[in-house]
Amino acid sequence: MPLAESTRQRVVVLGGGISGLTAARELATKGHAVTVLESGDRWGGLGTWFDWNGHSLDQFYHCQMPSDDDLLQLIRDIGLGDSLYWKPTRMGFVVGGKRYAFNGPMDLLRFDPLTFPERIRFGVVSLLLRRLGFGRDLDRTRIEDWLVSCYGRPVWEKILRPLFTSKFGPAAGDMPALYIWERLGREKNTVSRGYLRGGLRTFLDTLVENLRSLGVDLRLETRAGTIRETGDGVEIDAGSALIEADWCVSTLPLPVLRNCLGDTPLAQRIRTPDVPYQGVVNAMFFLRRPLDNYYWAPVVDSGTEFDGIVEMTELVETSHYGGHHVAYVMKYCDRSSPLFLEDPGQIAARWTQQLLALYPDLNLQASDIADVRVFKAPFVEPAYPLGYSELKPLIHDGESRLFLATSAQVYPKITAWNSSVRLAKEVARRLLDHMETVPRTKRTARLPATVQV
Template sequence: MSPRRDDVIVIGAGLSGLMAARELEAAGRSVRVLEARDRVGGRTWTRSLRGHPIDLGGQWVGPTQDRVLALARELGIETYEQFDRGRKVMELGGQRSTYRGLLPWVGLGGLAELGLRVGQLELMARRIPLRAPAERADASALDGQTVRAWLDRRVRNPKARAVLRIATEMVFAGEPEDLSLLFFLFYMHSGGGFVRLTSIRGGAQAQRLKGGAQGLSRRMAEALATPVEHGQAVHAVLQEPEGVVVHAGNRSLRARHAIVAVPPALAAEIDLGPARSERRRRAEQGMPMGSVVKCIVVYPRPFWREAGLSGESISDGEPIRATFDGCSPDLSFCALVAFVIGGSAGGFGARPSEERRALVVEHLVRLFGAEAAEPVAYEDQDWSQEAWSRGCYVGLMRPGVLAEVGNVLREPAGRVRFAGTETAARWCGYFDGALRAGERAAQEVLEAMRAEVPGDV
């Protein structure tokens, strides 16, 4: 047992854990951050490709994400606009077309239905109370059905249904048949609605961070008084009358409180002893991670822009579900960013690298033309292969879980508090939610510490 006893041990050095640590240090508390990986940032990961930063994990920020925008400003990380000028490409049932605006052209009847159903989803989402989604009178009825069941029942036009299916897959990195409708509506509301979540301009994909998104975590970690300890996979957090004992490998570390800032599917494997309630267990087990392989395909020129295309596409073909322009602002780096999502990601990720590259390039040729056949570099990242993420972007609630477990994921378990983007009420699933959750967990610990020692500030 280490003789040092900190005020708080934070488990996980993603955005959420680092924000919690920063808040606690700012309040004068001693903090130790334990991280399983050899790097900080978790689901953000910026690597270098041909001398340019590429984000293999999360990359966008947008309006109303006040916490992350303020943090970026404070840390001196600039943002730049995601390129979105020109026509978008859609491939549906093997047919390619181009369009402008938010909704693709799916025939007059299809477009009318698409508009109607998007409006209906917006309204349904807005009625979900963010702080207590399970408290709606019809929570169980909404939670008892999948998004797929709702789409099949409500959306008659097959093309409109296909587009809504692609949008769901892209926002969640999961399949509509696996998602609870109540969770889907909560998540939509949490991020400001369907249109905001699926848009570039004015939406969740509006801006990118100069130098890459992992910079946020790197800079927060650098500013901590005590360096993050890497290679520290925590497997138990057990409680004593006056504190916690955190077990990582063969180390046992003491603190007054702990904050677990890892995704619920990974938190499930940390032994909390009797402090883990049955509701918590059910929530963690009912929220497996989504599946995504993110692919960066580099070209000598932005040939799609030259052809009047924005680089955005959606497709119900294989393997790519959507693409975006991934060029640097000065065009010294030109790339398309492609997402392989949900059910497609598993088989795709299991193939050898050369095959994955060939499949992606073949699909890009269908979407953007023959010039897509000659990339100069390719890199991809299968998040399901990452032991300390087990998939991405987020944990996705299966039907029948949320109405039963309510807010248990953000409820304390004795001296253990929980952060992580999945516990956020606003911008759940995003950087911004991760930061908000970190702040909340830190505040909870500070309040508990003040209550323990009256007069302690």
């Protein structure tokens, strides 16, 4: 129901990924005047899409898990519940150039990178791992210390260290074990994964249409600059426009937010810990034939720069990709690393050779690869320090006009759409509650939110 002008407040949301769009929806549903600023030329952030020969395809592989309650609710709320389907998927493992199935006890018994006793220990400990962590202060226990104590040093060195390092970089062993413990249970090797017919574009188009119907002012190619408090509101420097609002919700990665806060008084009050982020380089291969039909296979010590393969057509029909099979391969790395800065064409050429070399038995040839697209993202996985539960940014400092909903706050939950949707809803709820406690000003009633400069 529309709010009276005197009650309606103006909120500017920074970032048009899933966090920003969800927060905007929650606030607009309650009748507030919401503006979303997104620096890119399309919505979705890390979950966005691109055009390929007339098909709208996901830039980065995305699937849904059965435990994604908040995301699944959002999907239903915007009317896409019937477009979601589920399919059992399998996992592989590539070690030393050899490819293994990795889906159950029989596969584990055949997994010869580990000795027989190590395989038995691996299986038993994996079944009990969640219970083994119970009651321990895992937020202050290093992943390496915990997993070595559970699995033994050889399993850590041969399998687990390469796996974690591939995602979080060289400091992976120093991260809090709580992050892994929380992850247990979301993912199993053989699991039903979900996908929305039409992919991320269908989801985003529907969500954005829903936001428009709620009156949200959606601005692409609008980069937020300095954020300033003005006493009874906030001002955002957005290039050719100065955006005034009563409240701001930032979903920007912490380093970007720190830049926006600069040396303003707000910067002193908002907790933005200096957490290193891993970025990602991701190559999407369009193939004329399938690979192993494992949705996901980590790649360890196999002469490749990429350290994982996601065969998306294990989950999605090839018709979605113009009849092609699709495999994404990825390397998580720092945004200042030589790989991240390298020309995409060179990466595509080198990774093509590396992919071909992994499948000699399938006689995979260059002619089996119809196309390769390389995408990069600078801020994906925060590499959390020990004790991060007490260091992580607060949703709100209790006083300012700025609320935070960034992926670096979802800890100990994993960085995923579901975590972002849950956080964004919580942030919107906290902001709505807080609005009630703050006396209204004349300025609050003035709409719309923009002053041209």
